[in-house]
Amino acid sequence: MNDRPSPSRLDLLYFARRVVVQQARANLAQLDRWIAVEERREVERRMGEARRPKAPEWLVERGIGAGAPAVRIHAGGCHMAKGVRVQAVSEEEARRALYGHVEACSHCNPDTVLRVILE
Known part of the structure; x- marks a missing residue:
């Protein structure tokens, strides 16, 4: 059978923590990309408004x-x-x-x- 000892509860908790940290980093990186895209859109929108000729009153x-x-x-x-x-x-x-x-x-x-x- 398997000669390796089964991991302890503490080993499993540390493993779970590493997985959560990796996922959190990936999610945070995705969120940062979404923020950067939205910031670029906002800058482009403001530039477009600034270039648009003012409508007559x-x-x-x-x-x-x-x-x-x-x-x-x-x-x-x-x-x-x-x-x-x-x-x-x-x-x-x-x-x-x-x-x-x-x-x-x-x-x-x-x-x-x-x-x-x-x-």
């Missing part, structure tokens, strides 16, 4: 045709202000347009944001 939507008059004023992030007939304007230009009876977008309500009271 106010937009004027023009009618169809060259030189068409303003139809509607939008806040810069309005989802309704899409297309080639939209151009950026300053806050003062947006205010003047609203006072000049250009319609305010009913989705982003630039008249409320600009505190323009129309009757």
